[in-house]
Amino acid sequence: xxxxxxxxxxxxxxxLVLGAISCTDGDEPDRHAGTAASQPVxxxxxxxxxxVDVTGKNGIRKRLVDAWNxxxxxxxxxxxxxxxxxxxxxxxxxxxxxxxxxxxxxGYDIVNLDVTWxxxxxxxxxxxxxxKEFADDDDILPKVAATARWKGKVYAAPYNSxxxxxxxxxxxxxxxxGISDETLKRLAGSRTTWDDVVPLMNAVDTWALANKSDKSxxxxxxxxxxxxxxxxxxxxxTEAFASAGxxxxxxxxxxSASPEELKKGVAEFRKRTDASHTLEGAFESxxxxxxxxxxxxxxxxxxxxxxxxxxxxxxxxxxxxxxPLPGAAALGGQNLAVARNPAMPEERVEAALDLVEFLTGRIxxxxxxxxxxxxxxxxxxxxxxxxxxxxxxxxxxxxPSEGSGNDMPRDKDAQRPLYARGTLLxxxxxxxxxxxxxxxxxxxxxxxxxxxxxxxSPKSPPTSDEDVAKELHAxxxxxxxxx
Numbered sequence: 280x281x282x283x284x285x286x287x288x289x290x291x292x293x294x295l296v297l298g299a300i301s302c303t304d305g306d307e308p309d310r311h312a313g314t315a316a317s318q319p320v321x322x323x324x325x326x327x328x329x330x331v332d333v334t335g336k337n338g339i340r341k342r343l344v345d346a347w348n349x350x351x352x353x354x355x356x357x358x359x360x361x362x363x364x365x366x367x368x369x370x371x372x373x374x375x376x377x378x379x380x381x382x383x384x385x386g387y388d389i390v391n392l393d394v395t396w397x398x399x400x401x402x403x404x405x406x407x408x409x410x411k412e413f414a415d416d417d418d419i420l421p422k423v424a425a426t427a428r429w430k431g432k433v434y435a436a437p438y439n440s441x442x443x444x445x446x447x448x449x450x451x452x453x454x455x456x457g458i459s460d461e462t463l464k465r466l467a468g469s470r471t472t473w474d475d476v477v478p479l480m481n482a483v484d485t486w487a488l489a490n491k492s493d494k495s496x497x498x499x500x501x502x503x504x505x506x507x508x509x510x511x512x513x514x515x516x517t518e519a520f521a522s523a524g525x526x527x528x529x530x531x532x533x534x535s536a537s538p539e540e541l542k543k544g545v546a547e548f549r550k551r552t553d554a555s556h557t558l559e560g561a562f563e564s565x566x567x568x569x570x571x572x573x574x575x576x577x578x579x580x581x582x583x584x585x586x587x588x589x590x591x592x593x594x595x596x597x598x599x600x601x602x603p604l605p606g607a608a609a610l611g612g613q614n615l616a617v618a619r620n621p622a623m624p625e626e627r628v629e630a631a632l633d634l635v636e637f638l639t640g641r642i643x644x645x646x647x648x649x650x651x652x653x654x655x656x657x658x659x660x661x662x663x664x665x666x667x668x669x670x671x672x673x674x675x676x677x678x679p680s681e682g683s684g685n686d687m688p689r690d691k692d693a694q695r696p697l698y699a700r701g702t703l704l705x706x707x708x709x710x711x712x713x714x715x716x717x718x719x720x721x722x723x724x725x726x727x728x729x730x731x732x733x734x735x736s737p738k739s740p741p742t743s744d745e746d747v748a749k750e751l752h753a754x755x756x757x758x759x760x761x762x
Contacts, residue, residue, distance in 0.1 A: 323357040325631055327615075328379070329391035330372050331364055333586045339650035340638075347637045358630040369393060369510060373720070380405040380618055387618050388631045392435060394426035394612050395719045398532065401434040402717035406616035409433045409632070416656075418641065420707055423655045427614050429715075430531075434616055436639040437655035439647050441584050441611030442706045443518055443604040445476075446591060450598040451579040452479060455494060456486040467602040467702065469709070473522065473551055476502075476580070476605055480556045483579045502580035503558040503569045508731050511565060513713065513723045514609045515582070516730050519551050520544030521711035522606030527726075527755060532716025534759040541748035547606075549733055549744060562734050584611065585703055588696070589651040592687040601698055603706035610710035612653065615639060641665050648695060651687075653703055660695065660704045721758040729754055 332338035379385030414427035480501035505511025525544035573581035648654040688697035
């Protein structure tokens with residue numbers, strides 16, 4: 280009974296964190312994270328505008344800022360950093376950052392940008408061009424580095440990455456449906472497609488319908504993903520289109536697809552979201568909701584991001600499995616950019632660059648990986664001499680559980696998350712980029728609107744792949760420059 284209460288607590292804690300709500304007791308989440316023993320004068324405080332840290336209130340991002348502050352104190356520097364947590368959804372945070380940098384009123388020195396926002400902020404002249412080594416570093420994964428550039432120049436430093444993964448429940452697939460471990464190993468192959476997953480979904484459906492035990496009583500459908508009319512739908516659509524070999528734009532953000540190409544992407548997306556396999560609630564669900572549905576047993580499969588692994592393993596233990604997403608997986612993540620404020624003194628600019636370099640360096644990236652993020656540097660996954668220990672200079676620099684092996688399986692030698700090198704790294708290296716354009720907001724709104732037509736009310740007349748493709752083609756030509 281006690282273990283059941285702990286498991287439920289873990290699930291709800293994770294859901295609340297993913298919903299940008301603190302799951303710790305006490306006061307409201309700290310809006311000014313990142314402090315040191317001696318406070319600097321306000322003019323020497325660097326302000327980072329960012330979204331919520333999915334690793335919790337005292338999460339790894341805050342602790343890395345604390346470690347930089349402690350370094351500044353040891354070096355007798357007047358500069359300190361604090362993070363301002365912006366409320367609301369990612370779209371709302373983007374709007375707040377845009378408004379603040381355009382007006383110059385908020386005093387943000389550094390902004391933590393979703394990888395899809397970098398072209399927009401760069402093209403608008405809101406962030407500074409950075410030295411090329413902030414992205415042109417052989418250690419940074421190439422596709423991740425590409426998200427920091429616009430028009431051949433570097434405008435951000437990759438901070439933490441993200442990529443779609445496929446989680447599955449071994450208790451349903453192996454213990455229940457009798458699927459062999461050898462079959463599941465093949466699911467992790469580099470050439471796996473959605474067609475390889477469908478037979479497994481059919482098998483678990485058949486077992487669950489025939490089995491009336493407690494083990495299957497919560498089961499509803501084979502899989503779930505983030506399919507509500509928000510960015511999650513764009514991500515899932517991008518993955519389907521990329522799996523079908525369809526790229527809506529070229530590298531400069533120019534619309535370059537044809538209705539015939541789009542039809543292939545729409546067909547792949549329709550196949551993945553077929554009602555016979557998809558949890559009904561998925562079409563109104565986000566990251567927190569899908570994680571809860573999967574953890575509580577309503578589905579056998581879940582498409583989610585790497586940070587979900589730590590929470591899911593705490594709940595499911597060895598009942599959890601994870602593989603790269605079949606077909607193509609969308610690349611996500613955040614990059615740090617320095618605000619382009621002409622009034623910003625050169626000394627302050629140098630301090631901001633130093634902070635960005637510290638937060639995105641090899642040791643920090645290993646700390647991010649240990650905490651559950653996807654690191655942006657290959658050394659975090661493979662480097663023999665890279666560990667988070669160098670930042671453990673004080674009680675706030677690292678969490679005691681990270682690297683202990685108690686939070687999730689870790690390799691014996693380097694204490695990295697066990698799935699990081701064999702599953703996460705290959706997924707990142709093969710990931711698909713969403714369109715790179717300053718008009719990404721217009722693109723994603725259009726993409727979501729048209730794909731949502733596939734899942735309207737059951738009473739609505741069916742919409743063909745061809746019709747959706749034609750409407751999407753016409754709509755994208757209106758909002759994006761085209762050939």
